[in-house]
Amino acid sequence: MTLLMLKAIRLPITVLFFVILSGCSTLHKNNIDAPQVIFSTEDGMPIIAFNTELRLTIDLVAVDRLAKSAKLTQEEWLIEYFSATNRDAFSPDSEFFKLADIVSDNDLKVTKIYIEELARYITQAYFACKQPLYYEYFQQRYAFYKEDFFCDSAVPFDLLSRYSSNNIIYIDPNRVRDIHIVFASKDNNMMSKFGHISLRFVICPEAKSSKAECDANLYQHIVLGYMAHIDDIKINSIKGVLGGYKAYLYANSFMDVYQKYTISEFRDLYSLPLNLDQKEREEMLRALAEIHWGYVGDYKFINRNCSTLMQIALTAISHKFAKEPSLNHLYWRPDHFFQTLKETNISDAAQLEDLQLAESNGYYFPSTEPIYKRAFEVVQEAMVTTSYTSLSDYLIASPIERVNTVKNNHEYMNKLAKNDYLLEAQLLLEELSLIKSESLMNAEMGYFFDEYGVDDIKVHMMKNLDAKAYDVFSDCVLKPMLAVIQPKKRSHGIPTVESFKASAIDDSCQMEVKANSLKQVNAELEALDPEKWASVKLAVYYWLITIENITNYKALRG
Template identity: 35%
Template sequence: MAADEQADRLYAAIMQVDALQPDARFDQVEQLVAGDAPHDRAAYARELAGFLSVADYPCRHPAYAYYFAQRYGSSVSYGACSDSVPFFLFDRKQGGRLVHIRPDHVSSIHVMFSSGGDSLASRFGHVSLRLIVCPDGPVTAERCERNLFEHVVLGYMARVDGLQINPLKGMVGGYAARLQGMSFMEAYRANTLLDDRNLYSVPLKMDHAQVEQIVRELSEVHWRYRGDYRFFTNNCATLLQDALAQMVAGYASDDELARGYLRPDTFFAALRHSPLVDARWLDKPAEAEARGYYFPSNRPYYRQARELIAAASQDSPAATLDQYASTPAKLRLQNILSDVRLKEAFAKDAHVLDAQILLEEYTLMQLQSMLTQRTIELLSRHDVVAGLSDLAADLGPAPEREFFTQCYLEPLAALHRQLPRADGIPDDAFLDAHYRQAVDCNDIGERLKVSGLVAARMQQIEPGFIALRDIGRQIDLTLANISMLKGLM
């Protein structure tokens, strides 16, 4: 008998047995995994039938499989499953990328808090989960914790369907909530380098089997969950608390955490004093930073560099850090070269020259962020997207068309589309249909050929593209400034 037919018969049989009813725990699992999906007996019967008859059910639905195993006294085995589970990591520059994480290569799971920002959506901070992914080779805690470039951050976020957040919509509902992924380095860059925010990271106390189970469940939630995001009542903090209450043993019985917190900052303040996490190092910032539990904002270092340059310079009054970064690159260089006192300071103290280079690197980072943001704003317009889509038909050789489609159009679409929703952890066929990449987007030769054509088409369809070229020119001149200053070392 085919698996689907067997599942259908079991479903019909389960619906006839009054004793087989969903309980409160099933509703909680359903809410965790599917979000706003209806909670009824049919859903329960459908999942139970799959658990009893489909061989790879635990591979696709680990949260449900674990629930049924706990309720009916059986066990869950992932021996027949793939060694890894997929996540799609958002990337503001390239749209995003698909990664596969081996649950047995995740040494621990942290709760990560970024301190408050200036916007309405970030005023009280943001909380997320950080998967400590180990490198290949011998597994040690130190090697895993230092493997920052492979760490993955997962947090509940609003799917904003525009360039500007609508405050009213954010408060009363209308934005879709999802468990979004990004690399740790993307989160680090966005918070501590581009914004003036600190990152705090504390490990949850779990054994390795619990970590592996939760990583699988997070993949299921990542691909299936859709909810309603509200800034003050159904946000990153409340949704994460609900998830932790279902996934982490002992969370629901912690009286302090069971109170529930609407704000990310108050939730993290309560969590760091809970026995469920190891937060002892946060009281010692220097040691916490050395261990990878605390990542302070880099803004103070840039301000110190600006103050050092101001003290060594003949200019008065000194420009602020933001004023310096907004000054055209040529004028910045002219000011440096014409300042006799500053050049003397360069010769006497290498730290002054280092500070000047740091300011140029800060400016470069801000310019690159500005270029990325304005490019996204421009390319979000339907007429611009349509114009670029037409370009694909005009490209001659097939390799150029394929390169343009996979390295330009598809990343652009990824910035604006919903993550495809799968019924559980997706299989290879689903992923291949949505995330194929048969070309090397880092091929310099192809990129140079195609980028020239894209630039020419952009100038035809959008005059605002010239402003992007101006920012690009400032980036080139800033790079030249840095090169010149390093030549003085």
């Protein structure tokens, strides 16, 4: 090692001298008769050592002194020390590689993650609460801390909402009554051909609420699930199979999930309770939060999908899942994973044996298709002559075609004005069309941003919009889109409350004062690539016409 190399590492020469002297020895995993000194001062005082029980010991006062002399923090000094030394004792093993694969950004080097997280484990007082999975790993390996940490704070999640691009919620572990595996039945889309699997947190109104009150508190229930960053309505099949999309552990409100699957996609939802005690539920909550805030990985339809990623995560988090023999096999099909879980003692499958009872108890949410089919039949009978032969035909038709069909049928219009039941059926169909139109609009927008490139779009908009219009673009278009395709990630675990104080939620994008700026934004996005923007523009236009249709129908109410 040359002096130039020593200088590049920025560690004091005396530190590097001991790094070099101690770098060739290895630490045996048997108990030792005397402490093994890894790094010491020039006069022989140990700074980093393993005691006779193989517990890592570090003199943080001495580390602080050395760090200050090098104008570094303790964490920075340890990172540079671990980077400079070449010891198996401070290198990732196979278990850490598995853990990093499910906890951190997969684009980062595992050795870099290991060194940085080890330094934080040693120096950060709340590491156990911010990064519980990494803390458990390091504690098992190094046993640096003699006492367990108690985490009493609520756990934050970045909720992906239909109505907000920045919705940080906090979950009190004491209010989590149950955790369920949620299975959405199959769909015709390629990525949903075998269903979708996720987790549902049953959150109580208060810590002392009854089970019935907790189960009924649906609007506060949260669902966590792995998904590709592009809606499967517009997903590229080749990229879905071979790779090209990013997977994240998204958080959604249960009611949004309910609407997406049972209403928009006509799929059944099964909610399977897991047999977990309060301690296990809290551990799972905090561990999943660490993954939610840190994980970014490749999404692949066959081997890196919602099912395999969830199985790997739950196995890493829960000893019950890790010890279950039937889960030694990795299930790439969500339906097979769900069926296997039903047959284990981990879950309470009895709750789904009688689906009628399960629906009453909040464990089964059937597709709403029969309701909308009945509404279509009511409208069809009253309209007498129509070109729609099925509900799907009606939903495929453009909102302009739909409303013109009604306006041109004067007899039907009179019936709508006089028959409340018929009017409600017509409204129900148009509101369903709105939900599907909204899904398509968001999918088209996400596809445009992903295909064209967020950075290129930002450069173009910054160049061609004034400051006011760019702020509107940032708040009303870019931020909501990035919440889906590039969720906020932090490589240092669960964020603290303080880190969100500067984040303000802008809910004024519907205000008239921003209308002119939004028109400018739309014009510039279209100018960027008229051909690619055309499908987005059409989807937005149909969405607006559908809203207008609903408003006009509601005006017929007496």
